[in-house]
Amino acid sequence: RYGKWYTPPRTVQEAERNHYQRKNSVCRTKYYHGFLWQRPDDLLSQPIYDNNGLIVGLQSAIKGRLEGFDSNNNTIRIPSPKTMPPFMVGETIKKDVKLYTLTAYFKHPRLICNPGAQDAKEYKGLYIQMGNDPEKEYMEIPLKLEKLSKEWKKAECVAKMGTHYFMNLSKKLNCEELYPVFLTYTDGKLGAFGWMFQGKPPKNNKFGLDWYYLPPNLYAFTGLQKDYLPACMLNKNFQINGIHIWLRPPSEQLCKKRPIHTPQPCSKTTTTIVQIKIYPHTYYTGTANPPRAPSLTLIFILIISIGLL
Template sequence: MDFFPDTAAGPVTGESDTLDKPDWDDLEVTWGQGGAKSFMKQPRTVQEATDAGFVQVGSSVCGENGVYNGIAYVKDEDYSVTLLFDVNGFIAGIQHGIPKQDADTTGYPSEKIQPPMVLVEDRYVLTAYFTDPNTICSSGRTRSVFNVEGTGTDLWLQTGNTASEVTLIPYYQTGLNVTNWTEGKCFPTMGKHYWYNVTVDMDCDTFYPVFLLYNGGKLNSFGWALLTGLDSVNYEHPIIPALGVSA
Protein backbone atom coordinates (compact mmCIF):
# COMPACT_ATOMS: atom_id res chain seq x y z
CA MET A 1 0.00 0.00 0.00
CA ASP A 2 1.39 3.39 -0.99
CA PHE A 3 0.84 6.88 0.38
CA PHE A 4 1.29 9.86 -1.90
CA PRO A 5 1.55 13.32 -0.31
CA ASP A 6 1.29 14.58 -3.94
CA THR A 7 4.58 16.39 -4.23
CA ALA A 8 5.44 19.34 -6.39
CA ALA A 9 8.45 21.62 -6.68
CA GLY A 10 8.85 24.04 -3.80
CA PRO A 11 11.39 26.50 -2.40
CA VAL A 12 14.97 25.33 -2.02
CA THR A 13 15.65 24.31 1.57
CA GLY A 14 18.40 22.46 3.38
CA GLU A 15 20.17 19.51 1.84
CA SER A 16 20.66 20.50 -1.80
CA ASP A 17 21.50 23.57 -3.86
CA THR A 18 20.13 22.02 -7.05
CA LEU A 19 16.98 20.18 -5.97
CA ASP A 20 13.80 21.88 -4.80
CA LYS A 21 12.19 20.71 -1.59
CA PRO A 22 8.81 19.13 -2.38
CA ASP A 23 5.53 20.74 -1.40
CA TRP A 24 3.13 18.13 -0.02
CA ASP A 25 -0.23 19.60 -0.92
CA ASP A 26 -2.48 16.52 -0.93
CA LEU A 27 -2.75 12.99 0.47
CA GLU A 28 -3.63 9.96 -1.65
CA VAL A 29 -3.43 6.22 -0.99
CA THR A 30 -3.05 3.08 -3.11
CA TRP A 31 -1.07 3.07 -6.32
CA GLY A 32 -2.87 1.94 -9.46
CA GLN A 33 -3.20 2.41 -13.19
CA GLY A 34 -6.50 4.22 -13.21
CA GLY A 35 -9.88 3.44 -11.73
CA ALA A 36 -11.75 4.49 -8.62
CA LYS A 37 -9.55 2.43 -6.28
CA SER A 38 -6.24 4.08 -7.15
CA PHE A 39 -4.75 7.33 -5.86
CA MET A 40 -7.70 7.79 -3.53
CA LYS A 41 -7.74 11.25 -1.94
CA GLN A 42 -7.90 11.33 1.86
CA PRO A 43 -9.30 14.03 4.15
CA ARG A 44 -6.76 16.27 5.85
CA THR A 45 -8.90 17.79 8.61
CA VAL A 46 -11.15 16.16 11.19
CA GLN A 47 -14.13 18.00 9.69
CA GLU A 48 -13.38 16.61 6.22
CA ALA A 49 -12.87 13.15 7.73
CA THR A 50 -16.20 13.07 9.56
CA ASP A 51 -17.96 14.44 6.47
CA ALA A 52 -16.45 11.53 4.50
CA GLY A 53 -17.67 8.91 6.97
CA PHE A 54 -14.56 8.46 9.12
CA VAL A 55 -15.08 7.90 12.84
CA GLN A 56 -12.73 8.47 15.75
CA VAL A 57 -11.28 5.28 17.30
CA GLY A 58 -9.36 4.77 20.50
CA SER A 59 -8.86 7.63 22.92
CA SER A 60 -10.09 11.11 22.03
CA VAL A 61 -7.21 12.51 24.10
CA CYS A 62 -4.17 12.98 21.89
CA GLY A 63 -1.30 10.69 22.93
CA GLU A 64 -3.15 9.18 25.89
CA ASN A 65 -2.41 5.59 24.80
CA GLY A 66 1.32 6.21 25.25
CA VAL A 67 2.17 4.44 21.99
CA TYR A 68 1.61 6.96 19.19
CA ASN A 69 0.78 10.65 18.92
CA GLY A 70 -2.40 11.83 17.25
CA ILE A 71 -6.13 11.15 17.34
CA ALA A 72 -7.04 8.23 15.07
CA TYR A 73 -9.89 8.05 12.54
CA VAL A 74 -10.94 5.13 10.31
CA LYS A 75 -13.69 4.49 7.78
CA ASP A 76 -15.91 1.39 7.69
CA GLU A 77 -13.83 -0.22 10.47
CA ASP A 78 -10.96 -0.61 7.98
CA TYR A 79 -7.72 0.04 9.88
CA SER A 80 -5.55 -0.33 6.76
CA VAL A 81 -5.87 3.46 6.39
CA THR A 82 -5.94 5.11 9.79
CA LEU A 83 -5.58 8.88 9.68
CA LEU A 84 -3.91 10.69 12.59
CA PHE A 85 -4.89 14.27 13.42
CA ASP A 86 -3.27 16.74 15.79
CA VAL A 87 -4.96 18.49 18.73
CA ASN A 88 -6.32 21.16 16.37
CA GLY A 89 -7.82 18.69 13.91
CA PHE A 90 -5.22 18.89 11.13
CA ILE A 91 -3.56 15.91 9.48
CA ALA A 92 -0.43 14.81 11.34
CA GLY A 93 0.26 11.28 10.15
CA ILE A 94 -1.06 7.96 8.93
CA GLN A 95 -1.14 4.48 10.36
CA HIS A 96 -1.75 0.90 9.32
CA GLY A 97 -3.47 -1.51 11.67
CA ILE A 98 -3.82 -5.30 11.73
CA PRO A 99 -6.48 -6.63 14.13
CA LYS A 100 -4.89 -8.75 16.86
CA GLN A 101 -7.26 -11.63 16.11
CA ASP A 102 -5.97 -11.73 12.51
CA ALA A 103 -2.38 -11.56 13.71
CA ASP A 104 -2.97 -14.43 16.12
CA THR A 105 -4.32 -16.52 13.24
CA THR A 106 -1.59 -15.77 10.68
CA GLY A 107 1.41 -15.33 12.97
CA TYR A 108 2.13 -11.95 11.36
CA PRO A 109 3.73 -9.69 12.41
CA SER A 110 6.72 -11.67 13.55
CA GLU A 111 8.20 -10.72 16.91
CA LYS A 112 11.31 -9.74 14.93
CA ILE A 113 9.51 -6.67 13.53
CA GLN A 114 7.88 -5.63 16.81
CA PRO A 115 8.66 -2.74 16.73
CA PRO A 116 8.14 -1.00 14.30
CA MET A 117 4.81 -2.83 14.50
CA VAL A 118 3.42 -2.19 17.97
CA LEU A 119 0.44 -3.65 19.80
CA VAL A 120 -2.02 -0.98 20.93
CA GLU A 121 -5.49 -1.84 22.20
CA ASP A 122 -6.79 -4.56 19.83
CA ARG A 123 -4.46 -4.13 16.86
CA TYR A 124 -0.83 -4.00 15.69
CA VAL A 125 0.04 -0.63 14.16
CA LEU A 126 2.65 0.89 11.87
CA THR A 127 2.90 4.66 12.21
CA ALA A 128 4.27 7.50 10.09
CA TYR A 129 4.12 11.22 10.87
CA PHE A 130 4.04 14.18 8.49
CA THR A 131 4.64 16.80 11.19
CA ASP A 132 6.97 16.89 14.18
CA PRO A 133 5.73 14.15 16.56
CA ASN A 134 6.74 16.32 19.53
CA THR A 135 4.16 18.99 18.68
CA ILE A 136 1.20 16.87 17.51
CA CYS A 137 -0.35 16.56 20.97
CA SER A 138 0.84 19.88 22.39
CA SER A 139 0.56 22.86 20.04
CA GLY A 140 -0.49 21.13 16.81
CA ARG A 141 -0.87 23.33 13.74
CA THR A 142 -3.03 26.38 13.17
CA ARG A 143 -5.16 26.86 10.06
CA SER A 144 -2.70 29.42 8.70
CA VAL A 145 0.26 27.05 9.19
CA PHE A 146 -1.66 24.18 7.60
CA ASN A 147 -2.52 26.39 4.61
CA VAL A 148 1.19 27.05 4.08
CA GLU A 149 2.62 23.59 4.87
CA GLY A 150 -0.13 21.40 3.44
CA THR A 151 -0.03 17.72 4.37
CA GLY A 152 3.21 18.12 6.29
CA THR A 153 6.84 19.14 6.40
CA ASP A 154 8.74 15.84 6.67
CA LEU A 155 8.35 12.09 6.98
CA TRP A 156 9.06 10.47 10.34
CA LEU A 157 8.73 6.70 10.74
CA GLN A 158 8.01 5.42 14.23
CA THR A 159 10.65 2.79 14.91
CA GLY A 160 10.01 2.04 18.58
CA ASN A 161 7.27 1.48 21.11
CA THR A 162 6.55 5.18 21.66
CA ALA A 163 6.24 8.32 19.54
CA SER A 164 9.59 9.54 20.85
CA GLU A 165 11.33 6.74 18.93
CA VAL A 166 11.24 7.94 15.33
CA THR A 167 13.52 8.21 12.30
CA LEU A 168 13.47 11.26 10.04
CA ILE A 169 13.59 10.17 6.39
CA PRO A 170 15.81 12.23 4.03
CA TYR A 171 13.98 14.39 1.49
CA TYR A 172 16.68 13.73 -1.07
CA GLN A 173 17.74 10.37 -2.43
CA THR A 174 21.40 11.20 -1.85
CA GLY A 175 20.68 11.31 1.88
CA LEU A 176 20.20 7.52 1.86
CA ASN A 177 23.78 6.82 0.78
CA VAL A 178 25.06 6.38 4.35
CA THR A 179 22.04 4.46 5.64
CA ASN A 180 20.81 0.85 5.58
CA TRP A 181 18.15 1.64 2.97
CA THR A 182 18.76 -0.64 -0.04
CA GLU A 183 18.14 0.61 -3.58
CA GLY A 184 15.50 -1.35 -5.45
CA LYS A 185 13.85 -1.00 -8.83
CA CYS A 186 12.26 2.03 -10.42
CA PHE A 187 8.67 1.08 -11.20
CA PRO A 188 6.83 3.23 -13.80
CA THR A 189 4.38 5.75 -12.26
CA MET A 190 5.65 4.86 -8.76
CA GLY A 191 9.33 5.75 -8.54
CA LYS A 192 12.64 4.41 -7.28
CA HIS A 193 12.03 1.96 -4.45
CA TYR A 194 14.17 1.70 -1.33
CA TRP A 195 13.89 -1.24 1.09
CA TYR A 196 15.43 -1.35 4.55
CA ASN A 197 18.46 -3.56 5.16
CA VAL A 198 17.56 -6.11 2.48
CA THR A 199 20.00 -8.94 1.71
CA VAL A 200 19.83 -12.00 -0.54
CA ASP A 201 19.83 -14.55 2.29
CA MET A 202 17.91 -12.58 4.92
CA ASP A 203 15.38 -14.08 7.32
CA CYS A 204 11.97 -13.16 5.87
CA ASP A 205 10.62 -12.70 9.40
CA THR A 206 12.91 -9.66 9.69
CA PHE A 207 11.68 -8.00 6.47
CA TYR A 208 11.07 -4.34 7.31
CA PRO A 209 7.46 -3.48 6.44
CA VAL A 210 8.11 -0.01 5.01
CA PHE A 211 9.50 1.17 1.68
CA LEU A 212 10.35 4.61 0.31
CA LEU A 213 9.76 6.06 -3.16
CA TYR A 214 11.84 8.77 -4.81
CA ASN A 215 11.18 10.61 -8.08
CA GLY A 216 13.75 12.93 -9.61
CA GLY A 217 15.87 12.43 -6.51
CA LYS A 218 13.11 13.65 -4.15
CA LEU A 219 10.91 11.78 -1.70
CA ASN A 220 7.34 11.78 -2.96
CA SER A 221 5.80 8.67 -1.43
CA PHE A 222 6.23 5.70 0.86
CA GLY A 223 4.33 2.52 1.55
CA TRP A 224 3.74 -0.49 3.76
CA ALA A 225 4.96 -3.90 2.53
CA LEU A 226 3.36 -6.71 4.52
CA LEU A 227 4.26 -10.38 4.09
CA THR A 228 0.79 -11.69 4.80
CA GLY A 229 -2.61 -11.88 3.14
CA LEU A 230 -4.97 -9.07 4.14
CA ASP A 231 -8.33 -8.07 2.73
CA SER A 232 -9.07 -4.44 1.89
CA VAL A 233 -9.63 -2.34 -1.23
CA ASN A 234 -6.63 -0.31 -0.07
CA TYR A 235 -4.12 -3.11 -0.65
CA GLU A 236 -2.11 -3.82 -3.78
CA HIS A 237 -0.76 -7.28 -4.63
CA PRO A 238 2.34 -6.79 -6.82
CA ILE A 239 3.87 -9.60 -8.83
CA ILE A 240 7.08 -11.05 -7.38
CA PRO A 241 9.51 -9.67 -10.05
CA ALA A 242 8.38 -6.15 -9.18
CA LEU A 243 9.84 -6.59 -5.69
CA GLY A 244 13.41 -7.28 -6.83
CA VAL A 245 16.40 -5.28 -5.61
CA SER A 246 19.42 -4.06 -7.54
CA ALA A 247 22.38 -6.39 -7.69
Protein backbone atom coordinates in the same frame (compact mmCIF):
# COMPACT_ATOMS: atom_id res chain seq x y z
CA ARG B 1 -12.56 -2.63 -11.73
CA TYR B 2 -10.83 0.28 -13.40
CA GLY B 3 -11.79 3.77 -12.33
CA LYS B 4 -12.00 3.57 -8.55
CA TRP B 5 -11.99 6.98 -6.88
CA TYR B 6 -11.30 7.75 -3.27
CA THR B 7 -10.52 11.01 -1.49
CA PRO B 8 -9.45 10.93 2.17
CA PRO B 9 -10.66 13.70 4.43
CA ARG B 10 -7.95 16.33 4.78
CA THR B 11 -9.59 17.96 7.78
CA VAL B 12 -11.58 16.77 10.78
CA GLN B 13 -14.67 18.50 9.40
CA GLU B 14 -14.44 16.51 6.19
CA ALA B 15 -13.89 13.32 8.17
CA GLU B 16 -17.13 13.92 10.05
CA ARG B 17 -19.04 14.55 6.83
CA ASN B 18 -17.71 11.30 5.38
CA HIS B 19 -18.80 9.22 8.37
CA TYR B 20 -15.36 8.69 9.89
CA GLN B 21 -15.37 8.27 13.65
CA ARG B 22 -12.81 9.64 16.08
CA LYS B 23 -11.12 6.86 18.06
CA ASN B 24 -9.53 8.86 20.89
CA SER B 25 -10.49 11.90 22.95
CA VAL B 26 -6.97 12.90 24.04
CA CYS B 27 -4.15 13.76 21.67
CA ARG B 28 -1.39 11.75 23.33
CA THR B 29 -2.23 8.06 23.66
CA LYS B 30 -0.04 5.08 24.54
CA TYR B 31 -0.28 3.88 20.94
CA TYR B 32 0.17 7.05 18.85
CA HIS B 33 -0.09 10.84 18.99
CA GLY B 34 -2.81 12.82 17.29
CA PHE B 35 -6.50 12.15 16.74
CA LEU B 36 -7.09 8.98 14.76
CA TRP B 37 -10.25 8.67 12.70
CA GLN B 38 -11.59 5.47 11.21
CA ARG B 39 -14.39 4.19 9.04
CA PRO B 40 -16.13 1.01 10.22
CA ASP B 41 -13.84 -2.01 9.80
CA ASP B 42 -11.24 -0.01 7.85
CA LEU B 43 -7.80 -0.87 9.21
CA LEU B 44 -5.89 0.10 6.07
CA SER B 45 -6.37 3.87 5.88
CA GLN B 46 -6.75 5.57 9.25
CA PRO B 47 -5.89 9.28 9.01
CA ILE B 48 -4.42 11.14 11.98
CA TYR B 49 -5.16 14.83 12.67
CA ASP B 50 -3.45 17.38 14.88
CA ASN B 51 -4.90 19.96 17.28
CA ASN B 52 -5.62 22.18 14.28
CA GLY B 53 -7.82 19.51 12.69
CA LEU B 54 -5.42 18.97 9.77
CA ILE B 55 -4.23 15.60 8.55
CA VAL B 56 -0.70 14.95 9.81
CA GLY B 57 -0.33 11.20 9.64
CA LEU B 58 -1.57 7.82 8.57
CA GLN B 59 -1.87 4.58 10.49
CA SER B 60 -2.51 1.11 9.10
CA ALA B 61 -3.17 -2.00 11.14
CA ILE B 62 -3.23 -5.76 10.65
CA LYS B 63 -4.65 -8.47 12.84
CA GLY B 64 -2.06 -10.54 14.67
CA ARG B 65 -3.13 -13.93 13.37
CA LEU B 66 -1.55 -13.81 9.93
CA GLU B 67 0.89 -16.46 8.79
CA GLY B 68 4.09 -16.19 6.77
CA PHE B 69 7.40 -18.00 6.33
CA ASP B 70 10.87 -17.85 7.84
CA SER B 71 14.16 -18.37 6.00
CA ASN B 72 13.65 -22.16 6.11
CA ASN B 73 10.11 -21.91 4.72
CA ASN B 74 8.63 -22.83 8.08
CA THR B 75 5.29 -21.25 8.93
CA ILE B 76 5.50 -18.35 11.40
CA ARG B 77 3.18 -15.75 12.87
CA ILE B 78 3.13 -12.31 11.28
CA PRO B 79 4.33 -9.79 12.24
CA SER B 80 7.59 -11.37 13.29
CA PRO B 81 9.29 -9.97 16.42
CA LYS B 82 12.18 -9.14 14.07
CA THR B 83 10.01 -6.46 12.46
CA MET B 84 8.97 -4.75 15.70
CA PRO B 85 9.43 -1.82 15.52
CA PRO B 86 8.25 -0.32 13.21
CA PHE B 87 5.37 -2.72 13.72
CA MET B 88 3.90 -1.76 17.08
CA VAL B 89 1.51 -3.61 19.36
CA GLY B 90 -1.86 -1.91 19.14
CA GLU B 91 -5.23 -2.37 20.76
CA THR B 92 -7.03 -5.65 21.37
CA ILE B 93 -10.28 -5.93 19.46
CA LYS B 94 -13.12 -8.44 19.66
CA LYS B 95 -12.35 -12.10 20.33
CA ASP B 96 -9.00 -11.20 21.88
CA VAL B 97 -7.45 -10.39 18.50
CA LYS B 98 -4.43 -8.12 18.86
CA LEU B 99 -3.80 -5.38 16.29
CA TYR B 100 -0.34 -4.46 15.05
CA THR B 101 0.12 -0.98 13.63
CA LEU B 102 2.40 0.94 11.28
CA THR B 103 2.28 4.71 11.74
CA ALA B 104 3.72 7.58 9.72
CA TYR B 105 3.64 11.29 10.54
CA PHE B 106 4.04 14.09 8.02
CA LYS B 107 5.44 16.62 10.46
CA HIS B 108 7.55 16.19 13.58
CA PRO B 109 5.59 14.20 16.20
CA ARG B 110 6.27 16.74 18.94
CA LEU B 111 4.28 19.35 16.98
CA ILE B 112 1.15 17.25 16.61
CA CYS B 113 -0.19 17.64 20.16
CA ASN B 114 1.59 20.89 20.99
CA PRO B 115 -1.02 23.65 21.46
CA GLY B 116 1.70 26.20 20.79
CA ALA B 117 2.23 24.93 17.25
CA GLN B 118 -0.83 26.62 15.79
CA ASP B 119 1.16 28.23 13.00
CA ALA B 120 3.22 25.17 12.12
CA LYS B 121 3.13 24.20 8.46
CA GLU B 122 0.97 21.20 7.63
CA TYR B 123 3.75 19.02 6.23
CA LYS B 124 7.36 19.13 7.34
CA GLY B 125 8.74 15.67 6.61
CA LEU B 126 8.23 11.95 7.05
CA TYR B 127 8.58 10.26 10.44
CA ILE B 128 7.97 6.56 11.14
CA GLN B 129 6.89 5.72 14.70
CA MET B 130 9.40 3.40 16.41
CA GLY B 131 8.09 3.25 19.99
CA ASN B 132 5.18 4.09 22.26
CA ASP B 133 6.35 7.70 22.59
CA PRO B 134 6.61 8.99 19.00
CA GLU B 135 8.01 12.32 20.19
CA LYS B 136 11.19 10.49 21.21
CA GLU B 137 11.02 7.19 19.35
CA TYR B 138 10.80 7.78 15.63
CA MET B 139 12.78 7.31 12.44
CA GLU B 140 13.13 10.45 10.36
CA ILE B 141 13.24 9.67 6.64
CA PRO B 142 15.63 11.94 4.69
CA LEU B 143 13.94 14.08 2.08
CA LYS B 144 17.16 13.93 0.03
CA LEU B 145 18.64 10.68 -1.22
CA GLU B 146 22.19 11.79 -0.41
CA LYS B 147 21.36 11.60 3.30
CA LEU B 148 19.84 8.11 3.18
CA SER B 149 21.84 5.53 5.14
CA LYS B 150 23.53 2.61 3.39
CA GLU B 151 21.18 0.21 5.16
CA TRP B 152 18.61 1.11 2.52
CA LYS B 153 19.39 -0.95 -0.57
CA LYS B 154 18.58 0.35 -4.01
CA ALA B 155 16.18 -1.73 -6.10
CA GLU B 156 14.53 -0.92 -9.44
CA CYS B 157 12.68 2.06 -10.84
CA VAL B 158 9.01 1.67 -11.68
CA ALA B 159 7.36 4.28 -13.88
CA LYS B 160 5.15 6.66 -11.89
CA MET B 161 6.46 5.16 -8.64
CA GLY B 162 10.17 5.99 -8.64
CA THR B 163 13.31 4.09 -7.63
CA HIS B 164 12.65 1.77 -4.71
CA TYR B 165 14.79 1.31 -1.59
CA PHE B 166 14.42 -1.57 0.88
CA MET B 167 16.05 -1.95 4.30
CA ASN B 168 18.94 -4.47 4.35
CA LEU B 169 17.58 -6.38 1.38
CA SER B 170 19.98 -9.06 0.09
CA LYS B 171 20.22 -12.75 -0.73
CA LYS B 172 21.24 -13.36 2.89
CA LEU B 173 18.15 -11.74 4.39
CA ASN B 174 16.03 -13.96 6.64
CA CYS B 175 12.43 -13.71 5.49
CA GLU B 176 11.21 -13.19 9.04
CA GLU B 177 13.25 -9.95 8.99
CA LEU B 178 11.65 -8.46 5.87
CA TYR B 179 11.41 -4.78 6.82
CA PRO B 180 7.84 -3.43 6.61
CA VAL B 181 8.78 0.03 5.27
CA PHE B 182 10.05 0.88 1.80
CA LEU B 183 10.95 4.21 0.19
CA THR B 184 11.15 5.61 -3.33
CA TYR B 185 13.25 8.50 -4.60
CA THR B 186 13.23 10.40 -7.89
CA ASP B 187 15.87 12.92 -8.93
CA GLY B 188 17.43 12.62 -5.50
CA LYS B 189 14.25 13.56 -3.65
CA LEU B 190 11.87 11.47 -1.58
CA GLY B 191 8.84 10.65 -3.68
CA ALA B 192 6.95 7.95 -1.83
CA PHE B 193 6.98 5.33 0.88
CA GLY B 194 4.86 2.35 1.78
CA TRP B 195 4.17 -0.64 3.98
CA MET B 196 5.14 -4.20 3.06
CA PHE B 197 4.66 -7.42 5.01
CA GLN B 198 4.03 -11.15 4.65
CA GLY B 199 0.79 -13.02 5.07
CA LYS B 200 -2.66 -12.69 3.59
CA PRO B 201 -4.82 -10.23 5.47
CA PRO B 202 -8.59 -10.58 5.07
CA LYS B 203 -10.52 -8.23 2.85
CA ASN B 204 -10.28 -4.80 4.41
CA ASN B 205 -13.81 -3.38 4.31
CA LYS B 206 -16.88 -2.53 2.28
CA PHE B 207 -15.29 0.62 0.84
CA GLY B 208 -13.31 -1.17 -1.86
CA LEU B 209 -9.87 -0.38 -0.43
CA ASP B 210 -7.65 -3.37 0.12
CA TRP B 211 -4.01 -4.33 0.48
CA TYR B 212 -2.15 -5.17 -2.69
CA TYR B 213 -0.75 -8.66 -2.67
CA LEU B 214 1.99 -10.00 -4.91
CA PRO B 215 3.33 -13.54 -5.34
CA PRO B 216 6.98 -13.99 -6.43
CA ASN B 217 6.23 -13.79 -10.16
CA LEU B 218 4.89 -10.25 -9.68
CA TYR B 219 7.50 -8.77 -7.35
CA ALA B 220 8.74 -6.47 -10.11
CA PHE B 221 5.60 -4.42 -9.64
CA THR B 222 7.20 -3.00 -6.48
CA GLY B 223 10.72 -2.69 -7.86
CA LEU B 224 11.98 -6.09 -6.68
CA GLN B 225 14.10 -8.32 -8.90
CA LYS B 226 14.73 -11.99 -8.16
CA ASP B 227 18.50 -11.83 -8.64
CA TYR B 228 19.05 -10.12 -5.26
CA LEU B 229 16.28 -11.72 -3.21
CA PRO B 230 16.74 -14.48 -0.59
CA ALA B 231 15.61 -17.95 -1.61
CA CYS B 232 12.81 -17.93 0.96
CA MET B 233 11.10 -15.03 -0.86
CA LEU B 234 10.94 -17.19 -4.00
CA ASN B 235 8.85 -19.82 -2.24
CA LYS B 236 5.73 -20.12 -4.41
CA ASN B 237 3.55 -19.66 -1.32
CA PHE B 238 5.35 -16.50 -0.20
CA GLN B 239 3.30 -13.35 -0.62
CA ILE B 240 3.94 -9.63 -0.16
CA ASN B 241 1.15 -7.34 1.00
CA GLY B 242 1.13 -3.61 1.53
CA ILE B 243 0.21 -0.14 0.35
CA HIS B 244 2.05 2.49 -1.68
CA ILE B 245 1.88 6.09 -0.46
CA TRP B 246 2.98 8.89 -2.78
CA LEU B 247 4.37 12.13 -1.37
CA ARG B 248 4.82 13.69 -4.81
CA PRO B 249 2.57 13.46 -7.88
CA PRO B 250 3.03 10.26 -9.92
CA SER B 251 3.79 12.33 -13.01
CA GLU B 252 7.06 13.37 -11.31
CA GLN B 253 8.14 9.79 -10.56
CA LEU B 254 10.18 9.21 -13.71
CA CYS B 255 12.87 6.68 -14.56
CA LYS B 256 16.02 7.87 -16.34
CA LYS B 257 16.66 4.40 -17.69
CA ARG B 258 14.05 2.09 -19.10
CA PRO B 259 11.79 1.17 -16.17
CA ILE B 260 11.04 -2.44 -15.37
CA HIS B 261 7.35 -1.61 -15.67
CA THR B 262 5.64 1.12 -17.68
CA PRO B 263 1.93 1.47 -16.94
CA GLN B 264 -0.14 1.47 -20.11
CA PRO B 265 -3.84 2.19 -20.61
CA CYS B 266 -5.85 -0.96 -21.00
CA SER B 267 -9.58 -1.29 -21.53
CA LYS B 268 -9.55 -4.84 -20.18
CA THR B 269 -7.78 -4.85 -16.87
CA THR B 270 -8.25 -6.83 -13.68
CA THR B 271 -6.19 -4.46 -11.58
CA THR B 272 -7.05 -1.27 -9.78
CA ILE B 273 -4.89 1.46 -8.33
CA VAL B 274 -6.59 3.73 -5.85
CA GLN B 275 -4.92 7.13 -5.77
CA ILE B 276 -5.27 9.54 -2.89
CA LYS B 277 -3.62 12.91 -3.36
CA ILE B 278 -3.64 15.51 -0.64
CA TYR B 279 -2.22 18.95 -1.36
CA PRO B 280 -2.07 21.89 1.05
CA HIS B 281 -4.77 23.88 -0.73
CA THR B 282 -6.53 21.61 -3.18
CA TYR B 283 -7.51 18.06 -4.04
CA TYR B 284 -6.89 15.90 -7.04
CA THR B 285 -7.82 12.26 -7.17
CA GLY B 286 -7.76 9.77 -9.96
CA THR B 287 -6.67 6.37 -11.18
CA ALA B 288 -3.74 4.86 -13.01
CA ASN B 289 -3.26 1.45 -14.56
CA PRO B 290 -0.40 -0.86 -13.62
CA PRO B 291 1.10 -3.03 -16.39
CA ARG B 292 -0.79 -6.01 -17.67
CA ALA B 293 -0.17 -9.28 -15.92
CA PRO B 294 -2.21 -12.28 -17.03
CA SER B 295 -2.06 -13.97 -13.64
CA LEU B 296 -2.58 -10.79 -11.63
CA THR B 297 -5.72 -10.83 -9.53
CA LEU B 298 -7.29 -7.74 -8.03
CA ILE B 299 -4.68 -5.42 -6.58
CA PHE B 300 -5.61 -2.31 -4.63
CA ILE B 301 -2.88 0.21 -3.91
CA LEU B 302 -3.55 3.08 -1.57
CA ILE B 303 -1.63 6.17 -2.58
CA ILE B 304 -1.41 9.46 -0.71
CA SER B 305 0.30 12.45 -2.28
CA ILE B 306 1.05 15.23 0.13
CA GLY B 307 3.11 17.89 -1.65
CA LEU B 308 6.05 17.62 0.74
CA LEU B 309 8.61 18.96 -1.69
